[in-house]
Amino acid sequence: MGAHSRGNTLDFLKVANDLLPDGASYDACVGCGICASGCPASGLFGMDPRRFINMAMLGMNEELSTTPWVWACTQCKRCAYLCPMGIDVSQLVGAARGAWATEDKPKGIVRSCAAQKLDESTSAMGLMSEDFVEIVEETLEELHENQPRFADLKVPIDKKGAKFVINQNSREPAVEPEEMAPLWKILDYVGADWTYSSKGWAAENFCMFTGDLDAWKEMVETRVDAMNALESEIWINTECGHSFFTIWQGIEKFGLKANFEAESLVTYYAQWIREGKLPVNSDWNKDNLKFTVQDPCQLVRKSIGDRAADDLRFVVKKLVGEENFIDMQPCRSANYCCGGGGGFLQAGMANERRAYGKRKFDQVIATEADYVLTPCHNCHSQIEDVGEHYGGAYTVTHLWTLICLSLGLLGPDERKYLGPELADVNLPEED
């Protein structure tokens, strides 16, 4: 992808001034470079956050409107977190993305957004509403047959008035439906009154990543309308990062009316453990396998803050044993983006994405952990990919896998994200 001029050339200084957050000032940039120093995308395509701001101040609008770097910046907001002046380059990057001609944008991101518009399901993998319902029903049937202990487990769809409505990343129903079962088992175990929605169920929003605000708004509207219609008190976002940010931020940004509260599944895992409803423990971890955890930027730094990071650590320590948990550094709100966010995984820039991800790889390797837990699908894919690419010997897994493992509920077919050492640990007795 090279420089082009088919899109709009933005006046970045004007955009910057329009986007100015309270108390922040773009012309207050002292050029210290703390943003560039702490940004894993620095140096890719010859650009970094400081250079981006400097060029905006100098009116180099043509260059900024055409640099492919805007697709390598994951909009993780670490620069804004570090900047004493609160300068947020990610918003300028969002505007720059939006100004690109559609045909020049990374095709993977554009295609995923287009897929989301096909149907009210809003699935980036193009899974239609009726297909989703059918896959859920079939997967549930198989679960009933193969794991008789769960013969009564229910997966409500469009159950009006359920306390929780939960979204679902398309990857599971589309590619690995058996991976939905651990989440269902957890919800069943705690006796949650929950439902899926057949509309707007998908937990991804590539339209936000295209920089197309209208498309982002359309996705959020479809979802909010669906959730409002179900009259659920709480919308729980599954183990995913950006799908959380895109909803609450979209509701705020576009002034939508939502009759529900937005919460993260991690918050509820923690709450259910504290309440004794989810009595997980680390007895299964007899070999003292070591675990670290990735803080999804979209969930922690960009949304809930360190409270989400605290809940995440509480859950993980209960699951693996406090002594077997090793934090990567830096962590919590200061953690690095893995390089899987912002659509980078789908942008067709594997070399740059892996160069970005080297920072995450080093962080993980420094912990010497055997496992990385990632409550986000993009983090999961990216950390797994850079592990394979750079030769790391760690395994990447979801929280729901470990929760069910700990409770003795994890079936043999639900272990594809566990290493061989856990293939037979704590198998359900009756299966």
Added chain:
Amino acid sequence: MKRGTRKIETQLAIIGTGIAGFAASIFAGQRGLEVAQFGHSGAMAYTTGYLDLLGVHDQRLQQNPWDALDALRQDEPRHPMSGLSNATIRAAIDGFTDAISDMGIGYTKAGDHNLSGLLPNGLAKPTLSVPDTMRPGITALETGAKTLVVDFEGLQGFSAKAFEVNFRDRWPELSSARLTFPGMENRQVFPEVLARSLETSATQQALAELIRPLLNGVEYVGLPAILGMHMPDEIRARMEEAIGVRLFEVPTIPPAVPGIRLRETFERALPEKGVQLEPQLKVAEVDFRPTGATLHLHGPMEDLEVEASAVLLATGRFLSGGLKSDQDSLSETLLDLPIRQPQDRDAWFRQDYLDPRGHPVNRLGVEVDGRFQPVGADGAPVHERLFAAGAILAHQDWVRQRCGAGLAIATAHAATEAAAAVLG
């Protein structure tokens, strides 16, 4: 969807996340106070990592900061450190260096004299306490030991050749070399990037292998401050073992690793000690009442309301946002505290930019009484439960006086003590 409000209660709310704010958090915690601390990335990433107490007085470098403090009390009685005894200041600094050493960043204990801290451009400056990773370099300079200083292709912020050339007269046995950092070929890199990479043992070994053939009988090897971010002393020990000679770090220009180390260490360790820390949120408003104050903060998703029995303001000066200026006047940004200042902006500056006496504007700031309570024109405290510490205070010029850390730590200690006395 309603924007939620999270409420927390605390005894002492500390506003600011620079050295003064974090020092106050440490001291208040040691005193058993409940602490909540708020702020946004401040100027800490710009430090060399050295803790200066008083490096310049009467326009001269000072080798003995304690004697210099005695002179300061005579010459500048309104300087914020002048009201504190040497014993009090020493106790504060010891408390701080012990605490950060416990948290994982070893610091030298304050001595009776200043050390000659090495600077990236091949100069030295008087400073009280330095990170343990930097201490051997000071000995190397003092003894004129045969030393190799190394830098890296593409590294921003440190030139080994400049370091060598500027030190040549004082340190003839000093030589320099340039290496390509493992895995960082053909690119510009910040010291932070190298430090993160050196957290892994593979990079430590690879770098040691590159350095070993260059030794040629040297006793010491100096590197820019890149020896890892979170356990620099351990990484230095490992690298020393792999290389076989003493190793030391030289600070680099900002943004530099030693400051990032401090910030990340505080962010990690203080919540473990029970501090309710929000290092990403600025306080937007404070409402005072006779028995305390309510602080209002706005997070991305929710608002935060803090009920505090006392407030300690450590928001720094212009760079950190504690003070601001317009064409006519200087003001304090959060509480609009009174700033005693000349009528006319012309009186802010002397004619000559590099005038060694400094500029009057640098000594403007928040006026406090002997209990570090901000006071109004009448000399009475603005609020009974408000205290202030650090660079925001008036009557000091920490940059020229080389007293930044000393000022921050000593006044944070005193302000915390005063707040504790009020809190009972």
